[in-house]
Amino acid sequence: MTIQTPKTNSARMNATIQASCEWGCTPDGGMARLALSDADASVRRWFIAETKALGCAVHIDAMGNIFAVRPGRYDLPPIAVGSHLDTQPTGGRYDGILGVLAGLEILRALDEAAYRTAYPVAAVCWTNEEGARFVPSCLGSGVYAGALSLQYGHSRTDEAGVSVRAELERHGMLGELEASHTSNPLTAHFELHIEQGPILHEAKQPVAAVSGVQGWRWFEIALQGRGSHAGTTPFAYRRDPLIAFAKLVLAAERVAQSLGGLCTIGRVGSTAAQSTNCVMDDVVFHLDLRHHTAEGMAALEGTMRAEFATIIAGEEGVEITRWDTLTAVQPTVFDTEAVACVRHAAEATGMAHEDLVSGAGHDSVFTARTCPTAMCFIRCRDGISHHPSEYATPEDIAVGTEVLLQAVLAYERKLTAKLEHKS
Amino acid sequence: MTIQTPKTNSARMNATIQASCEWGCTPDGGMARLALSDADASVRRWFIAETKALGCAVHIDAMGNIFAVRPGRYDLPPIAVGSHLDTQPTGGRYDGILGVLAGLEILRALDEAAYRTAYPVAAVCWTNEEGARFVPSCLGSGVYAGALSLQYGHSRTDEAGVSVRAELERHGMLGELEASHTSNPLTAHFELHIEQGPILHEAKQPVAAVSGVQGWRWFEIALQGRGSHAGTTPFAYRRDPLIAFAKLVLAAERVAQSLGGLCTIGRVGSTAAQSTNCVMDDVVFHLDLRHHTAEGMAALEGTMRAEFATIIAGEEGVEITRWDTLTAVQPTVFDTEAVACVRHAAEATGMAHEDLVSGAGHDSVFTARTCPTAMCFIRCRDGISHHPSEYATPEDIAVGTEVLLQAVLAYERKLTAKLEHKS
Numbered sequence: 001m002t003i004q005t006p007k008t009n010s011a012r013m014n015a016t017i018q019a020s021c022e023w024g025c026t027p028d029g030g031m032a033r034l035a036l037s038d039a040d041a042s043v044r045r046w047f048i049a050e051t052k053a054l055g056c057a058v059h060i061d062a063m064g065n066i067f068a069v070r071p072g073r074y075d076l077p078p079i080a081v082g083s084h085l086d087t088q089p090t091g092g093r094y095d096g097i098l099g100v101l102a103g104l105e106i107l108r109a110l111d112e113a114a115y116r117t118a119y120p121v122a123a124v125c126w127t128n129e130e131g132a133r134f135v136p137s138c139l140g141s142g143v144y145a146g147a148l149s150l151q152y153g154h155s156r157t158d159e160a161g162v163s164v165r166a167e168l169e170r171h172g173m174l175g176e177l178e179a180s181h182t183s184n185p186l187t188a189h190f191e192l193h194i195e196q197g198p199i200l201h202e203a204k205q206p207v208a209a210v211s212g213v214q215g216w217r218w219f220e221i222a223l224q225g226r227g228s229h230a231g232t233t234p235f236a237y238r239r240d241p242l243i244a245f246a247k248l249v250l251a252a253e254r255v256a257q258s259l260g261g262l263c264t265i266g267r268v269g270s271t272a273a274q275s276t277n278c279v280m281d282d283v284v285f286h287l288d289l290r291h292h293t294a295e296g297m298a299a300l301e302g303t304m305r306a307e308f309a310t311i312i313a314g315e316e317g318v319e320i321t322r323w324d325t326l327t328a329v330q331p332t333v334f335d336t337e338a339v340a341c342v343r344h345a346a347e348a349t350g351m352a353h354e355d356l357v358s359g360a361g362h363d364s365v366f367t368a369r370t371c372p373t374a375m376c377f378i379r380c381r382d383g384i385s386h387h388p389s390e391y392a393t394p395e396d397i398a399v400g401t402e403v404l405l406q407a408v409l410a411y412e413r414k415l416t417a418k419l420e421h422k423s
Numbered sequence: 424m425t426i427q428t429p430k431t432n433s434a435r436m437n438a439t440i441q442a443s444c445e446w447g448c449t450p451d452g453g454m455a456r457l458a459l460s461d462a463d464a465s466v467r468r469w470f471i472a473e474t475k476a477l478g479c480a481v482h483i484d485a486m487g488n489i490f491a492v493r494p495g496r497y498d499l500p501p502i503a504v505g506s507h508l509d510t511q512p513t514g515g516r517y518d519g520i521l522g523v524l525a526g527l528e529i530l531r532a533l534d535e536a537a538y539r540t541a542y543p544v545a546a547v548c549w550t551n552e553e554g555a556r557f558v559p560s561c562l563g564s565g566v567y568a569g570a571l572s573l574q575y576g577h578s579r580t581d582e583a584g585v586s587v588r589a590e591l592e593r594h595g596m597l598g599e600l601e602a603s604h605t606s607n608p609l610t611a612h613f614e615l616h617i618e619q620g621p622i623l624h625e626a627k628q629p630v631a632a633v634s635g636v637q638g639w640r641w642f643e644i645a646l647q648g649r650g651s652h653a654g655t656t657p658f659a660y661r662r663d664p665l666i667a668f669a670k671l672v673l674a675a676e677r678v679a680q681s682l683g684g685l686c687t688i689g690r691v692g693s694t695a696a697q698s699t700n701c702v703m704d705d706v707v708f709h710l711d712l713r714h715h716t717a718e719g720m721a722a723l724e725g726t727m728r729a730e731f732a733t734i735i736a737g738e739e740g741v742e743i744t745r746w747d748t749l750t751a752v753q754p755t756v757f758d759t760e761a762v763a764c765v766r767h768a769a770e771a772t773g774m775a776h777e778d779l780v781s782g783a784g785h786d787s788v789f790t791a792r793t794c795p796t797a798m799c800f801i802r803c804r805d806g807i808s809h810h811p812s813e814y815a816t817p818e819d820i821a822v823g824t825e826v827l828l829q830a831v832l833a834y835e836r837k838l839t840a841k842l843e844h845k846s
Binding site for chain 1: 620622639641653655656660665668673676688711784808
């Protein structure tokens with residue numbers, strides 16, 4: 001048996017993506033493979049069969065997370081390549097899918113080259129990352145990381161009232177392994193993902209290392225004014241919450257830009273009925289704040305609150321009557337060494353963008369709490385995802401998969417050198 | 424029979440309002456007397472009986488408009504005091520009701536004083552002013568003025584599909600008189616109404632003459648941006664229609680103030696689903712513009728369009744894709760002499776506010792197209808109307824009713840003097 005340098009196979013990788021997307025595809029070329037649906041169970045069974053055929057030991061934990069482990073020379077926790085196979089109800093063929101199948105392709109490449117690593121290498125499929133069928137997102141990796149309890153994870157229900165546990169049992173995916181990083185640790189976690197944003201597309205570069213994930217905080221804010229007749233109420237007598245809202249919208253953008261963060265107002269409405277010829281009575285809106293550092297996030301929220309208070313103080317008769325926190329997730333900073341391995345592998349292609357910070361959440365946010373973690377982004381067309389038109393070229397997929405393999409191998413070699421130097 | 428100076432009776436007027444509001448009252452003290460409902464038919468039958476008891480000739484036209492005419496010395500078109508008896512579904516006890524019952528009280532005062540006018544004097548009840556059950560508003564006076572056809576008026580249906588004509592027939596209110604100012608003209612039309620705004624309330628004055636009615640134009644405007652992910656889309660790549668919208672909101676107020684008009688944005692939403700973590704894809708809103716002169720209205724719309732275009736030109740990737748006119752009603756300027764009669768009668772109380780311009784539409788907008796017309800406003804608490812808490816004090820009602828009587832008598836004396844001078 002000749003030992004070759006392992007190399008991923010572009011044709012095989014791309015063909016595997018399209019073939020696996022037969023489960024859950026929609027006529028418009030997109031995907032509707034909701035977590036633990038029949039289609040999701042089918043692709044998961046296929047993933048188990050394919051990895052078993054490569055000689056992997058496949059373990060399923062109590063959240064249905066699947067660990068396909070290719071043994072190493074030592075019996076150590078594996079270096080994992082993971083993501084998710086579930087999609088949004090009107091999703092695409094790359095978000096998550098790319099990451100799990102990159103794990104499979106890496107296992108295939110290692111097998112094909114008969115390459116022996118010191119550490120086991122695993123491909124991992126996390127359950128219900130999208131949160132589309134069962135809220136919240138990253139349910140499988142969240143329970144694994146100890147951020148959510150198993151009882152909580154099992155008891156989530158979909159709109160029809162069907163629970164995660166019931167679906168795991170129905171599909172034979174309720175594993176005996178504890179869903180926990182303490183009893184089932186990983187040495188490291190790497191994840192290949194489409195960027196889901198426009199930066200690589202606009203920069204015309206296919207790939208970048210990801211140094212971390214922005215934190216985000218979601219708020220629901222209510223402005224109370226006073227509804228009145230549009231024809232009979234002169235400006236001086238109005239208490240129009242929409243005027244105040246408009247000033248807040250512009251201030252929010254200004255503050256976020258000045259602090260290197262992001263803000264978005266994506267929902268706006270009112271509790272009172274709206275009418276063409278009435279000044280609005282109240283305005284209720286959602287504010288989404290993002291920052292890549294904890295200090296920056298704190299400053300962003302603090303400055304936003306102060307700025308909003310100043311503006312509202314100048315709007316006679318309008319008040320902020322509610323400021324509810326809906327979600328608060330701290331920023332994630334990935335492991336320096338793991339990120340360096342991805343960066344070097346990306347730079348070796350000669351086509352790498354500088355490191356990015358992920359704006360969206362991923363399973364790696366949770367694995368990062370338990371083990372060294374890094375991600376690699378590839379470009380997606382127009383920055384679009386969560387839509388049937390989501391697209392990454394076969395060439396970019398090939399680049400990303402190969403970068404991830406080389407990053408994993410580099411990281412593994414470093415760890416092995418340390419291990420064997422010590423012993 | 425002694426001839427006295429006619430004088431309205433405050434106790435009788437206020438008691439009559441409350442008694443007539445037994446038909447259609449709601450437990451919260453408000454009214455739900457939709458046009459041509461059973462409650463509306465009951466109060467109309469009562470109005471007919473009361474005016475007949477005073478010796479009036481009662482005519483009903485083909486739109487159910489009721490003309491209760493007290494004969495004068497000459498067989499001339501009557502000087503009318505009119506308004507409406509229908510209310511909003513959650514309305515109050517004064518809007519419209521006050522005006523019809525002021526007509527009744529004036530007839531009673533004339534009768535009590537055995538006062539003979541040269542011109543007949545009429546109390547008029549116009550059908551479906553509110554437009555709450557049958558869209559549009561001012562349906563009865565609109566057909567009478569020739570602004571709407573009889574066929575159109577008859578064919579309006581409520582939400583259950585019941586037509587105006589069917590309801591007129593059911594209640595025996597489909598009169599044989601043509602609904603037309605040409606065959607059934609009025610010499611003049613006076614209307615007493617609550618202000619429905621805050622000016623008299625804030626000025627602590629009970630009464631004012633009304634010199635006209637603002638015109639109004641309603642638009643539906645759509646801004647198309649580009650929806651994108653709140654976390655993965657840097658500001659530079661966003662095409663956020665809400666930022667553009669916020670700028671338009673503030674510009675609209677600035678423009679309207681500078682041109683002595685009014686503007687209101689009372690409805691805002693989007694065609695695409697809104698999501699906390701997505702930049703909005705589009706924003707759709709309604710813009711209500713008001714001005715009291717035709718030139719002012721034209722300038723207001725023209726300047727608004729130019730200002731909006733300038734702002735949107737600076738918002739890369741955001742466009743105004745639709746600007747639909749929903750309604751356009753020209754300003755009404757009431758008759759100089761009729762307004763002067765109301766003003767002088769109001770000033771005689773020593774408590775009059777300077778002339779107001781009505782911000783809301785009234786039946787007088789349509790009568791003004793056919794005969795000299797004027798209105799008198801009284802204060803309503805906090806400027807609130809179209810709500811069960813709508814309120815005018817018995818004292819203010821007394822002042823307004825008496826002012827209207829004196830205005831009608833003064834106008835009638837002037838016309839009579841001219842008539843008898845000529846002959």
